[in-house]
Amino acid sequence: MSNCAVVGINWGDEGKGRMVDLIARDFDVVVRYQGGNNAGHTVVNEYGSFGLHLIPSGIFSEGVVNVLGNGVVIDPESLWKEMEGLRAAGVRVTPENFKISDRASIVFPYHLQLDGLEEERLKDKKYGSTRRGIAPVYSDKYQKKTIMMGEILHPDYLKARLQGILEWKNLTLTGVYGAEPNEFGRIYDWVMRYGGYLKDYICDTTELLTNAQRQGKNIMFEAQLGALRDIDFGIYPYTSSSYSIAGYACIGAGIPGSHVDRTVGIVKAYSTCVGEGPFTAEWFGPEADKLREAGHEYGVSTGRPRRVGPLDLVATRYGCLIQGATELALTKLDVLSYLDEIPVCTAYELDGERTDRFPFPADLDRAKPVFESLPGWGGIDIGGVRRFEDLPKNAQDYVLYVEKALGVHIRYVSVGPGRDDYILR
Ligand code: GDP
Numbered sequence: 001m002s003n004c005a006v007v008g009i010n011w012g013d014e015g016k017g018r019m020v021d022l023i024a025r026d027f028d029v030v031v032r033y034q035g036g037n038n039a040g041h042t043v044v045n046e047y048g049s050f051g052l053h054l055i056p057s058g059i060f061s062e063g064v065v066n067v068l069g070n071g072v073v074i075d076p077e078s079l080w081k082e083m084e085g086l087r088a089a090g091v092r093v094t095p096e097n098f099k100i101s102d103r104a105s106i107v108f109p110y111h112l113q114l115d116g117l118e119e120e121r122l123k124d125k126k127y128g129s130t131r132r133g134i135a136p137v138y139s140d141k142y143q144k145k146t147i148m149m150g151e152i153l154h155p156d157y158l159k160a161r162l163q164g165i166l167e168w169k170n171l172t173l174t175g176v177y178g179a180e181p182n183e184f185g186r187i188y189d190w191v192m193r194y195g196g197y198l199k200d201y202i203c204d205t206t207e208l209l210t211n212a213q214r215q216g217k218n219i220m221f222e223a224q225l226g227a228l229r230d231i232d233f234g235i236y237p238y239t240s241s242s243y244s245i246a247g248y249a250c251i252g253a254g255i256p257g258s259h260v261d262r263t264v265g266i267v268k269a270y271s272t273c274v275g276e277g278p279f280t281a282e283w284f285g286p287e288a289d290k291l292r293e294a295g296h297e298y299g300v301s302t303g304r305p306r307r308v309g310p311l312d313l314v315a316t317r318y319g320c321l322i323q324g325a326t327e328l329a330l331t332k333l334d335v336l337s338y339l340d341e342i343p344v345c346t347a348y349e350l351d352g353e354r355t356d357r358f359p360f361p362a363d364l365d366r367a368k369p370v371f372e373s374l375p376g377w378g379g380i381d382i383g384g385v386r387r388f389e390d391l392p393k394n395a396q397d398y399v400l401y402v403e404k405a406l407g408v409h410i411r412y413v414s415v416g417p418g419r420d421d422y423i424l425r
Helices: 018-028 076-089 109-125 133-142 149-153 155-176 184-201 205-214 246-253 285-295 313-323 331-337 393-406
Strands: 001-009 029-033 041-047 048-052 065-068 099-101 218-225 262-268 271-272 307-308 326-329 341-352 353-355 368-375 408-416 422-424
Touching: 001 246, 018 041, 018 218, 018 262, 018 326, 029 041, 041 133, 041 307, 065 205, 076 184, 099 149, 099 184, 099 205, 109 133, 109 149, 109 155, 109 184, 149 155, 149 184, 155 184, 205 218, 218 246, 218 331, 271 326, 285 307, 285 331, 307 341, 313 341, 313 393, 331 393, 341 393, 368 393
Parallel strands: 001 218, 001 262, 029 065, 029 218, 065 099, 262 326, 326 408
Antiparallel strands: 041 048, 271 307, 341 353, 341 368, 408 422
16 A cells, blocks of 8 residues: 655646556546646546546546545536536546545635636736636635535535625625625525535545555545645745645545655656746747747646746755655656757856755745756657667756756656656656
8 A cells, every 4th residue: 555646846737637647547546635626737648638627637547536635625617517528528437436525615606706806906916816716715714614515415504604604705795896796596506506416426535535545545646736836835925825735635635644655746847837926947038939839838727828948956956845755757858859958947046146045935036047058869859768768868868967956766757748658767
């Protein structure tokens, strides 16, 4: 029996979905433990190409039970549509292979509305929210004013609580933002309609996971976003509102007394970032456009062009540290093939001093990148390579250089989006 967390080391979009889809085959249970439908995991396999927002990437693997843990926030309408989309493509999504924690919080339409209203109020100081209601719902959770998925199975209990919560929400909507209040009947009908579709999937996932552990089953924890978006350790306030680190995996999954045995950190061979906030190694202009096109760097959830730049070893080392990564997967190495010289950011310059320490958020805005260049591999297509020693020498050297700089073993090198496009070291 072993537990394994698969987590992002950087700003998210590192290719976690693709790695989980690959690794999930060795596990009995795959659990999402934080976040909501604000990020997307891209999986390309025999069923087609999918942008998963909530459903764990283990859904494609036969015999794997997929769980949304208590730490996740769920928009039931969006989840139902995602389930229907998968079914239409021939993927099995049933109460046997997909379970929803009764303690996960529900994202209501007013959470999305408040997310948008606040971003509009902030104008040019906005956080770059995906407007999926994630910050408002997590804030409500800690104010003890969310509805849990399990309440759908107790309609009278839900109704009474929702009435009180909506009264309070409407005060904010009308008083702070001058918006129209939400009508109770509409919100209640909405949650009972989509909740009704989901009720057979809702269960006590703590019991489920504890039993799985007792039976010696292997559990994988699938994270969303990356270390630099973690609410406590990320570039606050340009973070998500949940814990994207492996340290939260057992709590958000629903087995709080357990620990993670193995943490696979996903690192992209270059840097990307969606949304606002410091992004020290950023490229602009044609250089950035070329890399963005080569890597198809557009958001899965929003379609927004991602900010791009060379691999930032300062930020990545920090990401490895707070994730407690025991091994790494380096993804999208093939994307760098077009470059003659591959820059990497090896240090920051802060107020005239060079540092390889990742600064406190208040200092990060002033940090300037220090780049070094490594030789490229002359445009050779490495997409078909399956053994490390078959990579061009300069590609091998790039991997070894990154491994040394990060101090964590790179176990997987991904050279394409397909399930088998990787090298195991
Ligand atoms: P996630 O949120 O961390 O899962 O990241 P994304 O869903 O944004 O995935 C990154 C994108 O890169 C997706 O379109 C993947 O299919 C693709 N991808 C993942 N690994 C590789 C790789 O090694 N090479 C290439 N060319 N594409 C990859």
